[in-house]
Amino acid sequence: MSDVINSTEVDSTGGGKTLNYILVTVTPAVFVLLITIFLVLFIRTCYKKKWRYKLVPTKDEQDHPRRKSSSKRTVNVTIPDPPPPKIKITTAPNLAEPTSRYTQFTVQLLHKPPVAAECKEITDGEEGVAGKQAYVCLKMNMEQNKLWVEVQKAVGLPHREDGTPADPFVRLSVMSRERRNSRRKVSSTNHIERTSDPTYMQTIDCGSVIKEELANSNLQIQVVDHLQDLLLAEGEVGLDQVEYSKSIRVPLKALTQQPTVGRILISLYHDKTAAKLSITITKLELLSCTLPSNDCWIKIEVTKGTKPLLKKTKSVKVPQREVMLDNTFVCNDVNDASCLTLQCSLVTTVTASLMKRTKLLGKVTLGSHEHGQALRHWTEMVDTPDTQIAEWHNLT
The missing domain is CATH 2.60.40.150 (C2 domain)
Incomplete structure (x- = not known):
């Protein structure tokens, strides 16, 4: 009988220890878990509301200079549409005080758009x-x-x-x-x-x-x-x-005229079958007052838009007022010459600060975007292929 009582006491004592152990160990973990769940829900709720309670500063915070300098705010700016043209509306003289249902009006634009100049009858x-x-x-x-x-x-x-x-x-x-x-x-x-x-x-x-x-x-x-x-x-x-x-x-x-340094005889020939453009510099005449002291060069440049197609130079012996050249420069792969531009320049060298530099004496540009004789010469060459056309041009 005593053995049964002793065993019961041992069992009851061991069960009490186990329950105490469970309460001491599990209760803080459950408490921490509940607090974590509560914080997660609170943070999620505040994030959905975009922290509206924290984004609105108080009046003291708004007036604080440090608050003004460090705060970042987004301002939505709406650009208004341009105002419509001002319209002046006046009633007709005989209907200044209308009494009927319909009224005549005269509409006058105060700001008229620019109109191209028209020809006037003389x-x-x-x-x-x-x-x-x-x-x-x-x-x-x-x-x-x-x-x-x-x-x-x-x-x-x-x-x-x-x-x-x-x-x-x-x-x-x-x-x-x-x-x-x-x-x-x-x-x-x-x-x-x-x-x-x-x-x-x-x-x-x-x-x-x-x-x-x-x-x-x-x-x-x-x-x-x-x-x-x-x-x-x-x-x-x-x-x-x-x-x-x-x-x-x-x-x-x-048109403003630029001073000329001389003139040059240029001959153009467009071989449409072979797709070649021949440029011949026949003669150069310079004014006595513009003769350079050093030798000079003639530069020939043919471009299509911004793309260079030909770039050649030819030396000229001076001082001579008239120089016979008879030099021909050929530009290949020219099917349509109307979109090209030819520039002929006269360049010399000058010595400045113990260094030689190039100096432009004069030039002439021929092409469909020019005017005057340069445009007429180029247009005549384009309109009459397989024909050699020579004309004098002033170097400015």
Whole structure:
């Protein structure tokens, strides 16, 4: 009997120790787990609300200078649309106090958009002054799909470099607005000697023009000095913007003339079958006052846009006022010469600070984007392939 009692006491004592051990060990772990779950839920709830309670600073924090310098804030800026043009609305004089249902209004734009200058009809006795706005007076007629232009007079043409009046004549050509280098026919008037206000009264045949082409064609007007073959002024007028059989006045843009150092004879030949462009420098004439002290070189550069196709140099012995060269430079793979540009430069060397440097004396550029004689020479070469065309050009 005593043995049974002893065993029961041992069992009860061991069970009590086990329960105490479980309570002491598991209870803190459960408590820590509950606290962790509570913190996770709290953090998740605050994150969903984007910490709205912590992002709003108090008034003292807003006024604090350190708070202002260290805080980072995002400001949404809305750019307003440009305001509409201002419109001035006035009622009609007889309906200043309307009593009926309908009222007449006059709408006037206070800020008008710029409008291109139009040709103006001239009146008798209207004269210009040299040195001011230059213009030319024309009268156009269409007869049997042919454009006839009567060149009446030109007013206010610029003078030469030495201040003397030029010997001007007017050159007309019909060109397309899409292809600036395409010209159907070039016609010219006779030149008038030593005047800035020449009177021509000549009728010129500018070739055949279909009525459907009037909306896409311009009449190019160039005033050229006959003695020096320099472009004095130029202008354009749309064939769809004029009133035919009426005199119009077309403004001209006077071109600034640069001092020339001489002139050069250039010959162009485009072999369309072999796709070659031959450039021949035949003769060079320099002014006595511009003769360099050292030898110089002639540089030939042919480019297509920004891509160089040909770059050659040729030495020239000086001092000589006239130099016979007869040098030919060939540029291959030229199927379409209208998109090329030719630049001919005269370069010499000068000594400065015990160092030799190159100095540009003069140059001339030929191409479809030029004007005057350079444009005419290049266009004639493009329009008449397999033909050698030589012309003098001034070096400026």
